[in-house]
Amino acid sequence: MSTNPPPSIGVILCSSRQPRVCPQVTAFVTSTIESSASSPPSTLHLIDLAAWNLPLFNEPGIPSQIKDPSDYTHEHTRAWSVEVQKYSAFIFVTPQYNWGYPAVLKNAIDYLYIEWHGKPAMVVSYGGHGGTKAAEQLKQVLQGVRMKVAETMPALEFGGRENLGRATRGEELQVGTWDGRKGEVVKAYEELMALVV
Amino acid sequence: MSTNPPPSIGVILCSSRQPRVCPQVTAFVTSTIESSASSPPSTLHLIDLAAWNLPLFNEPGIPSQIKDPSDYTHEHTRAWSVEVQKYSAFIFVTPQYNWGYPAVLKNAIDYLYIEWHGKPAMVVSYGGHGGTKAAEQLKQVLQGVRMKVAETMPALEFGGRENLGRATRGEELQVGTWDGRKGEVVKAYEELMALVV
Numbered sequence: 001m002s003t004n005p006p007p008s009i010g011v012i013l014c015s016s017r018q019p020r021v022c023p024q025v026t027a028f029v030t031s032t033i034e035s036s037a038s039s040p041p042s043t044l045h046l047i048d049l050a051a052w053n054l055p056l057f058n059e060p061g062i063p064s065q066i067k068d069p070s071d072y073t074h075e076h077t078r079a080w081s082v083e084v085q086k087y088s089a090f091i092f093v094t095p096q097y098n099w100g101y102p103a104v105l106k107n108a109i110d111y112l113y114i115e116w117h118g119k120p121a122m123v124v125s126y127g128g129h130g131g132t133k134a135a136e137q138l139k140q141v142l143q144g145v146r147m148k149v150a151e152t153m154p155a156l157e158f159g160g161r162e163n164l165g166r167a168t169r170g171e172e173l174q175v176g177t178w179d180g181r182k183g184e185v186v187k188a189y190e191e192l193m194a195l196v197v
Numbered sequence: 198m199s200t201n202p203p204p205s206i207g208v209i210l211c212s213s214r215q216p217r218v219c220p221q222v223t224a225f226v227t228s229t230i231e232s233s234a235s236s237p238p239s240t241l242h243l244i245d246l247a248a249w250n251l252p253l254f255n256e257p258g259i260p261s262q263i264k265d266p267s268d269y270t271h272e273h274t275r276a277w278s279v280e281v282q283k284y285s286a287f288i289f290v291t292p293q294y295n296w297g298y299p300a301v302l303k304n305a306i307d308y309l310y311i312e313w314h315g316k317p318a319m320v321v322s323y324g325g326h327g328g329t330k331a332a333e334q335l336k337q338v339l340q341g342v343r344m345k346v347a348e349t350m351p352a353l354e355f356g357g358r359e360n361l362g363r364a365t366r367g368e369e370l371q372v373g374t375w376d377g378r379k380g381e382v383v384k385a386y387e388e389l390m391a392l393v394v
Contacts, residue, residue: 016253016254016255017254017255017256017257018255018257019257053253055253056213056250056252056253056300056301056304057213057214057299057300057301058213058214058215059214060214060215060216062365064295065365097303097307098261098306098307098310098338098341098342099337099338099340099341100298100303100334100337100338100341101297101303102254102303102307103253103254103300103301103303103304103307104253104254104300104304105300106294106297106298106299106300106303107253107300107301107304109295110294110295110299110300113295133337133341137297137334137337140296140297140330140334141295141296141297143296144295144296144297144330145295168259168262
């Protein structure tokens, strides 16, 4: 009798600004998932778009028309394709900029297509007001590449001027800022895992 | 007795893919405006984001908190700020990628804030189905930087497999593809000009 290994989930840090608060938000999300007894098992792997540092989209072809990743022209596209192929599902941790998603995130999505197609996604946004507008726009884009998006999308506010200032400067937020939001993160994660076939 | 000079409008080519169809779409829009007797006078200036080739956002500060463009850290940001300051209003000619706007466009918007603030904008989208989803997302972002967006947003379809293939390859579209859409472009432009104070 054998059991399947737990699914491998890519957790995408969707900000590249320096300083930035994205790694803190991501740490809250992953530790909440890993410490919750009710979360289904999985392994979480960080994918930092700042470290990937992809150039602005420069493939000559239309990604949705490319069925074989060896057809990509650029080495950076093939490497990004291999990375995204590794995971069964994704958690996007994204800031909101001007009521939309960051360019660095849209760029990373638009490079590929079949690598995303059909996979489950969970969206966590953050911002002064939680970033719900960016989350809704991102949900539409993920549906555009035919991902299955978990219904619950935690939107994490900084909550007050002090934390907003710290976030702007990329400093540590006040301890326990999102303690009350853990249940929502776990709920979104359980929805995500239910979508993994 | 003096008259004001006609307002100067920036027409932004929002695609950087090579090959691309954006210059053709833009030429249709500008020639339609310039040849319409009912259009209020203005001067149209092309701004090609592919030529600008801005790196992915790398300013340390939050643009909405910067009140003096000399506070930008990078020379490319200061140059882009000077360019956007030149114009009274903007026409965005944008493709739709995966049900959203292109990264190169969001990147160019997010670099600045006060340079956009309060100015009128007109959106023209294009794509296999016209790109209405990208136009709606872009409208929200432009409202996020507090621009005044013209209500009419022409969404130009390629209309058929032959044209879609040509568009993919960046070739000339069939003659007269959007002849029936000129009235809509002129209407959007008139709305834009009504918003210029």
